[in-house]
Amino acid sequence: MSNTGKRGTRELALCGMLAAMAMVFGYIESLLPIPYPFPGMRLGFANIAIIAALYLYGPRDAFIINIIRIVLSGLLFGNFNTFVLGFSGGMVSTAVMSLLKKTDKLNIIAVSAVGGVCHNITQVAVAMLLLSTPTLIFMTPIFIVLGVITGAVCGVVARLFVKHVNKTA
16 A cells, blocks of 8 residues: 555555456356365465465455455355355454464465465364364364465466566566
8 A cells, every 4th residue: 555545546456456366266166177185175376366465455454355255155165064164264364364364474485384284274164163073173183284285386376467567577
């Protein structure tokens, strides 16, 4: 945001593009015929836009874009359970990533990897509550590993995107 408190047209347009990008990535990901080991599992590429928003414009915009993405995706492609899982994981991971970024001790890739882990752990916990299935806890180690890997990949792509946007500014 500019010093005057007014958002520039370029910033507003880029935030809109990030929200659209998150929606498109999420939709494409839902169409990929990847044989996931667990039902409802996704790679999380929509989070590239959230991480980019966090590093370009800060936590407020990252949260807003994430809420827009989750609500619209839930309405268009999901059901109640997918909405609750997506919202809980998305909000917790965005909060954790925002706090980590504020400390300035980790790079964007590490922040994204931790965000991926937090997203997955939150979703496992919420799924355990929603489905009354405490045995889902045994999936946690697998989801931690997957969260680190996919979170790091998202962080690498987000870092390239942020560098490109900052060069064109």
